[in-house]
Amino acid sequence: MSSVHQWIIYKEFRFEAAHRLPHHDGKCRRLHGHSWVGRVYVKGDRLIPQGPKQGMIQDFGDLKAYLKPLVEEFLDHHYLNETTGLESPTSEAIAQWVYERLEAAGLPGLHAVEIHETCTSAARFSRD
Numbered sequence: 001m002s003s004v005h006q007w008i009i010y011k012e013f014r015f016e017a018a019h020r021l022p023h024h025d026g027k028c029r030r031l032h033g034h035s036w037v038g039r040v041y042v043k044g045d046r047l048i049p050q051g052p053k054q055g056m057i058q059d060f061g062d063l064k065a066y067l068k069p070l071v072e073e074f075l076d077h078h079y080l081n082e083t084t085g086l087e088s089p090t091s092e093a094i095a096q097w098v099y100e101r102l103e104a105a106g107l108p109g110l111h112a113v114e115i116h117e118t119c120t121s122a123a124r125f126s127r128d
Ligand SMILES: Nc1nc2c(c(=O)[nH]1)N=C([C@H](O)[C@H](O)COP(=O)(O)OP(=O)(O)OP(=O)(O)O)CN2
Pocket: 021, 028, 089, 090, 091, 092, 117, 118, 120, 121
């Protein structure tokens, strides 16, 4: 009987951005900002056997390259309601938004995207 191997790695990304939740019944209705932390999780079932990426499922540097244009063009120092086009840019909605863009960019092994809005609040999006 053979065992199934699986590795999951993540790359963290950070951005400063403003948002508001226009339908919220509390303070989040008002324009405010966060130091957001995101994580993209990638899975793989084999380690690259040789060469400069030996022992990796994927190079963290390659993950960073997929994230960079998203962070620069849409997330860091942006108003998320405008740049994402989300009516209510919650952590949940932003996690899905990032996931779908990474998926469209063809990131191999994409597993999940996590968005931490504050030190105590986060959401994770993945597909079954
Ligand atoms: N499920 C969600 N709930 C809330 C979201 C969200 O994206 N998903 N967002 C907000 C607000 O944007 C708010 O900025 C964050 O809320 P909260 O964690 O309550 O922030 P606090 O600073 O009050 O956190 P404490 O650690 O409790 O002080 C609201 N809800």
